[in-house]
């Protein structure tokens with residue numbers, strides 16, 4: 357995090373709770389990927405954080421869009437992303453989605469039924485739609501088998517139904533998309549996945565009998581949330597990927613290689629700030645009550661909820677709602693050095709609204725500000741801000757020039 361504490365404290369005099377996104381950090385994360393993954397194009401998963409200045413910054417760095425809804429397609433188009441760099445991939449697209457997105461994005465069909473529906477829309481217009489297909493492959497991040505999934509078309513089924521494709525005269529399959537897992541921090545696992553993907557693409561291309569024009573590898577690149585997490589070595593992973601695609605270049609001569617990421621670009625480049633509104637003792641416990649926690653930044657409360665069901669210190673993740681036991685750091689913005697044990701709760705009328713239990717923090721008083729890290733991705737967008745109609749925390753954006761807008 358490169359945000360200056362003075363900027364945060366200044367904004368905390370104006371707002372009781374708010375997000376602050378850091379443009380400098382976002383740009384540098386974009387460069388880190390682009391500079392290390394030679395021969396690879398990136399797509400930003402807009403759902404991670406669709407704030408218009410966040411997406412503008414990312415698109416201006418030459419990254420395209422991974423859109424999960426028609427809104428995200430149109431948002432990316434309006435910010436100047438060309439159709440071939442907007443991949444619209446989501447399970448379940450309505451006819452209206454298909455009609456509206458057909459000309460301004462690359463549709464990635466998620467089922468055989470959807471391939472037929474796209475074909476019908478294209479036929480009505482006398483067009484030939486150039487589409488991708490999302491494949492549910494016969495490998496995962498854990499081994500060489502497939503898992504049942506609501507996403508995509510099973511590899512085996514797709515190959516078995518190539519006859520259907522031949523009948524759909526108004527579509528042309530020009531690419532494939534796979535995404536099976538997020539938040540992976542083991543380089544060897546990601547490398548094996550990339551290699552599996554290249555083998556899959558080669559096999560499908562041969563069976564389709566035409567060169568694939570794109571291969572979308574989906575996501576997987578993780579970020580450290582907990583202090584114990586070891587970050588990926590991006591230069592090393594990028595070099596491995598660049599070597600792999602060089603090795604497959606002869607087999608896949610026309611393919612553009614895309615990697616998607618949401619969290620890597622924004623996850624660590626956003627903070628959530630909240631202020632103490634009350635403090636009380638109850639049966640020997642000290643409660644510090646904060647503005648807008650569950651309803652402003654839901655992930656910390658969700659983590660507490662998951663932990664309350666298990667003794668396991670590392671429960672399985674359930675992205676993007678639950679990543680791990682300590683998905684953020686709490687940084688009190690106070691001079692105070694003396695510590696006390698407190699439970700941090702929010703002002704919402706539900707007992708679930710607790711973000712930390714019995715932790716040692718510098719003594720906090722009403723009006724003091726506290727910062728939560730890792731609030732750039734899957735944060736504002738997934739928080740139930742309408743709950744109880746408490747004030748909505750603004751999403752602020754710190755520009756490279758140091759202005760907050």
Ligand SMILES: *Cc1c(COP(=O)(O)O)cnc(C)c1O
Nearest residue numbers: 401535538539575616617618619
């Ligand atoms: C959400 C999503 C991503 C982004 O995942 P991150 O872990 O944030 O990088 C990428 N691809 C698809 C298809 C997704 O649904």
